[in-house]
Amino acid sequence: MQRLNRDFLGGGTLLAICAFFYVQMAGNEFSAYGMYFPERVLPILAILAVLIIIKGFVKPSRAEGPIFRFNxxxxxxxxxxxxxxxxxxxxxxxxxxxxxxxxxxxxxxxxxxxxxxxxxxxxxxxxxxxxxxxxxxxxxxxxxxxxxxxxxx
Amino acid sequence: MASEHIPFPHNRTHTEELEAFMDILFTAIDNVITFQNMLFVCIACILGIIGGALPGFSATMAVALMVPFTFTMEPITGLVTIGALYASTIFGGAFSAILLNTPGTPSSIATCFDGYPMAKAGRGEEALYTASVASSVGGLLGTIILILFALPLAQVSLRFGPPEFFWLAIFGLTIIATLSDGSILKGFAGGFIGIMISMIGMAPIGGDIRFNMGLVSLQGGVELVSVLIGFFCIPEVLNMSFNPHQKQVIVDKIRGSRESLRKAWWNVMGHPGNTLRSAILGAFIGILPGAGGNISNIVAYNEAKRAAKDPETFGKGNPQGVVATETANNATVEGALVPLLTMGIPGSPPAAIIFGALLMQGIQPGPELFSKNGDITYAFMFSFFICNILMAVFGIMAGKYIFRLVTRIPTRCLIPGIILLTVVGTYAIRNNEMDVILMFLSGILGYYLKELEFDAGPIVLGLILGPIAERGFVQGLLMGGAISMDHPWVIFFTRPLCLVLIALCVLSTCWPFFKKAMDRRRAAKAG
Structure with missing residues (x-):
């Protein structure tokens, strides 16, 4: 079985989470007070996601077996x-x-x-x-x- | 049951402070020692030891499952029960670590190193009694440290304004990210996931409804305790269900001999250096936000081994290994409450659940806790003296029956039993089906992220620190705007306490890299 790269999957998941919040931010109108913080935190989370994906290329954390054990x-x-x-x-x-x-x-x-x-x-x-x-x-x-x-x- | 109000002592002479402290202590004793409280403490101690001894059943899970039972109780009774359960679950983990070589909780991992070899050599009873006495002594010393540190720290935190709270939240996040299992990058990412989830619902400043996907039931935000129950219980249940027929081999029996008890007493009291060092280490690791017994027991074990005259006997059945780990992990329980009670930042995952329990009782943990709810706070702290003594008494006197019961509970009953408790407990919080759905979904998310090496600790801490950070950030900007309209953010970098907290953030972020460099240099020297 091909070993999976946990970092790619982890980074991808984080980007999906960022997209989920971004879509809701973009699709609604909020006051400045309500958006001060999310507008700053979301880019940091996206940067961390990209860094995790880059880490997946440089120093990958691979699963020995299948990542999600299911029976x-x-x-x-x-x-x-x-x-x-x-x-x-x-x-x-x-x-x-x-x-x-x-x-x-x-x-x-x-x-x-x-x-x-x-x-x-x-x-x-x-x-x-x-x-x-x-x-x-x-x-x-x-x-x-x-x-x-x-x-x- | 009405409890007396205790004033917060500040700006007094030493004699007045001492008098006020004695007054506080006696009122706390009066508030705690009631028949009802003692009954619940006893029940919690027994349940905690059983829960801790069950492999795979962590202290966080036990506390999370107990919270829904306590929120209709009087605040003191509820908190005293949760506190006793937390401490005794950590202690209970020693049973399976020693007799099954399977740590009941992550806080007992290092107890296996020497406890199990002792049991294999026919000294299991001595190891268990040693763990009982050491846990009790560790807990008592931890309580003293809690009382000594909580008051001064609460007084310092009263000087905090929004910018300081913002940096404090960031400091908590940096600490847990660097101390969490796995990579620092994923630790930070986990913290930020938690912060984003915490933003679902109403904004703390401005009142905007955000990220609720149009669902009315999410307008008030995610129910903290439900999400905590999901994150800590459901992944464990899924892991247990992967292999429900695991056989456990018990290597020794508990007979109840006085000789073993005498030896155990000597193992702890005859080596005060190891006991004191481990308790202090455990309590201080507990004070660090996010670092719990899972770290302190291993650190204390390594320090005990390093300081011992016979380090080669460690790992082969040296009782001092058991003393170090059990003293440390129980001192961590009280240490973890210091940042929680004084600043509203939990020191360990179970403390995060206690944070939720306090909120459910209408009590806001933080600097004003001692002045607004001093009666409850001091009674809660004092109750640890009682539960730590009772825990050892139950461990020694009823240990063999409790352990026999634990080994007879099959996983086929445990898995549905835990799900039942999570479902009923979560529903009971607000009578809201959405909370139960959210609990289960966050459990699945927790399992998924754990498999990708994202620890639950930083996510949960992010969830708690998110609103603190956001409120501090927005209020800080508003304050800064009053000083300089063009550069309102300058306020975050000019206040003395902010600078101290920034330095701590930098230090905690860089610490793993320093440590790695130091280890490399040490290895190079040794090599």
């Missing part, structure tokens, strides 16, 4: 996390947290450990954990958590 477990965690976050208000804290907690536990259980008994334990454990935290936050800390589909609680 099935990691992608599942990422996707589940995103679902958890985006469905929180739609499905409600209790339902989405229970599903995600139980789902992730099942995924991370090794094949040897995956039995009907362990699945039932995980099911019960997930339910108890979610209800426990819901109770703590709602009853003791006075926080309103999204109810979503479960409206009777």
């Amino acid at each position: 099935k477990n990691m992608i599942i965690t990422l996707v589940t996390g995103l679902c958890w976050v985006f469905l929180l208000e739609r499905l409600g804290f209790l339902l989405v947290s229970f599903l995600c907690l139980f789902g992730l536990q099942c995924v991370f259980t090794s094949r040897e450990e995956r039995t009907l008994k362990s699945v039932l334990w995980q099911l019960a454990g997930s339910l108890v954990t979610v209800v426990f935290f819901y109770h703590i936050f709602v009853q003791y800390l006075g926080v309103t958590l999204p109810k979503g589909l479960i409206t009777f609680m």
